[in-house]
Amino acid sequence: MSEIEIPLVGGRITAGVVRVGDTVRRPISADRWNVHDLLRELENIGFEGTPRFLGIDERNREILSFLPGDVPPDLDHFSDVQLRSAASLLRRFHDATAQSPLARQQNAEVICHNDWGPPNAVFYEDLPFGLIDFDTIAPGLRLWDLGYSAFAWLDLGNPEYTGAEQVRRLSVFAEGYGLSTCSPAQIAAYAVARQTALASSGRMNGKTDMEDWAASAAHWTIINVTEKLLPTGYFIDTDF
Incomplete structure (x- = not known):
């Protein structure tokens, strides 16, 4: 008797992802050797917080270990404790990938997840403890990922927050990451860069809603956050 397949929901789940027993089956739409190699490396060094790669099934789907917990439906309002936990988990992921072959080949600081947000977090006992969805991993800078x-x-750009409150929360996030070279001001500058890059991507791909949202978020962040944190005359390169 074949095992029951349970569609997974929450976050922005890739179409066709299901749970089978204690595993997750995920359709493969592109070459994933770099993802599989990274997951194997993380398992070998005992990193907790990512699923284990268990192989490919008869339907050409990835077999990953299932991380028990809950995935937030989308961006939400998170407590200081949750923000610190999310940043701390990213720091541990970065530290674990810094010496990976993929990072060394590109002379990169770390492997960037590039989509580390609530929809790709597994929560357990109300705190993020697992990273999922590695479609966008690439060698890069810690600050690029932190931004x-x-x-x-x-949720930088959400007018429900005041600029002062987001500056405070950004300091909490930076504290959770815990690296002096990644200050709140530097993270804010890279956040604007990532927002601007997302707006450019939306424009190039005809996704006007994405372009408008990301551009609006970048404008809000510059006015309400970076101008409060960065020295007068500091230039943010938003040409992506």
Whole structure:
């Protein structure tokens, strides 16, 4: 008797992802050798917080270990404790990938998740403990990843927050990451860069809603956050 397949929901789940027993089956739409190699490396060094790659099934789907917990439906309002936890988990992921072959080949600081936000987090006992969805991993800078992560976790650009409150929350996020070279001001600058890059991507791909949302978020972040944190005359390169 074949095992029951349970469609997974929550976050922005890739179409066709299902749970089978204690595993997740995920359709493969592109070459995934880099993802599989990274997951194997993380398993070998004992990193907790990512699923284990278990192989390919008869329907050419990835077999991953299932991380028990809950995935938020989308961006939401998160507590200081949750923000610190999310940033701390990203720091541990970065530290674990810094010496990976893929990072070393590109002379990169770390492997960036590039989509570390609530929809790709597994929560357990109300705190993020697992990272999922590695479609966008690439060698890069810690701050490049932190900029997007702050944008996503703090919902930078959401006018429900005041600028002062987002500056405070950004300091909480930076504290959770815990690296002095990644200050709130630097993370804010890279958040604007990531917002601007997302707007450019939306424009190039004809996704006007994405373009308008990301451009509006970048404008809000510059006015309400970066101008409060960065020295007068500091230039943010938003040409992506």
